[in-house]
Amino acid sequence: MRFALDGLLADVPAEQVDEARGFYNSRAAGSGPSTPEELRDMRARRSAPSPADPPAIEEMVEVAGVRVPVRIFTPADGRARGVFLDIHGGGFYMDSAARDDVRNRELADALRIAVVSVDYRLAPEDPWPAAPDDCEAVALWLVEHADARFGSSRLAIGGRSAGATLALATLLRLRDSGSVDGFTGAALQFGTYDVSAQTPAGRRIADEYFIQAYVGHAEDRTAPDISPIYGDLHGLPPALLVVGSKDVLLEDNLAMAGRLSAAGNDVELRIYPESPHGFTGHPTALARTALSGVDSWLLERITRP
Secondary structure, three states: OOOOHHHHEOOOOHHHHHHHHHHHHOOOOOOOOOOHHHHHHHHHHOOOOOOOOOOOEEEEEEEOOEEEEEEEEOOOOOOOOOEEEEEOOOOOOOOOHHHHHHHHHHHHHHHOOEEEEEOOOOOOOOOOOHHHHHHHHHHHHHHHHHHHHHOOOOEEEEEEOHHHHHHHHHHHHHHHHOOOOOEEEEEEEOOOOOOOOOOHHHHOOOOOHHHHHHHOOOOOOOOOOOOHHHOOOOOOOOEEEEEEOOOOOHHHHHHHHHHHHHOOOOEEEEEEOOOOOOHHHOOOHHHHHHHHHHHHHHHHHHHOO
16 A cells, blocks of 8 residues: 555645744754753752643642642633543653643633643653553543543643653553543553554654663563553543654554554544654644644544543
8 A cells, every 4th residue: 555645744824834944944953961960950950830820720630559740720610521631741751730821721712611630740850650650540530520620531641742741652552451431532642652662653763862871771662551552442431643754763653553543443544744753732823723733633532422
């Protein structure tokens, strides 16, 4: 079978593509830290997250002895129609749930849903399985308490980059424990689905420090809890995969979409032209279009009878 990448691209206005092309042509490509010292320096130089208005409610969730801080947003004008579990990105070693506060406040108000964001532990101080342990704990808390706390038991999950990886790992854990049925959808933006360097896509990022920081101690990096591409992917909720055509993880996302579909899941893949890794966090009209599409997809899954 042969297919052209152009045939898979999302249909967006030409002027948005032109603007994005110009933005990235004039923007120096970034790079992540390559040593623990560089990571500490990069963390220290990161600007403080922008505050949301109204601000997040900060709580501590505890499940089976695991205590995890979360940030909660509820719609300003009434009862929530559902709950979205947001898992932030940052290579498993950077950032925090607060980095997504503005986006999550807008999401809560626009869709009239509650948003719960996980402040999972970061590597290398707390390597795998700390992060998926934390995400699973909050997901299980929502399965048990969402209806009483937020007025709805309809759940969705998602994240960007490392957050998308953790979202999928969380769903696999929930399915294996019989707790995944409450989740109606997964919005996965440019996830890293192979960190074992066994696939062609995985080999493209094999030298990245975040892998050493997160799973350098793991004997088998093909474990689905680490690299979900190798998992038994049956029985998962509908998934939306969003990625840019210039993303180093494009092949990873193509492969994951194919594996999810082959396992019998409902999968939609949206590839946005001229866009690198992390593009939905950039100030372009194309990014706003992509995020609007994610919002619409989430709302449809959460409110579908």
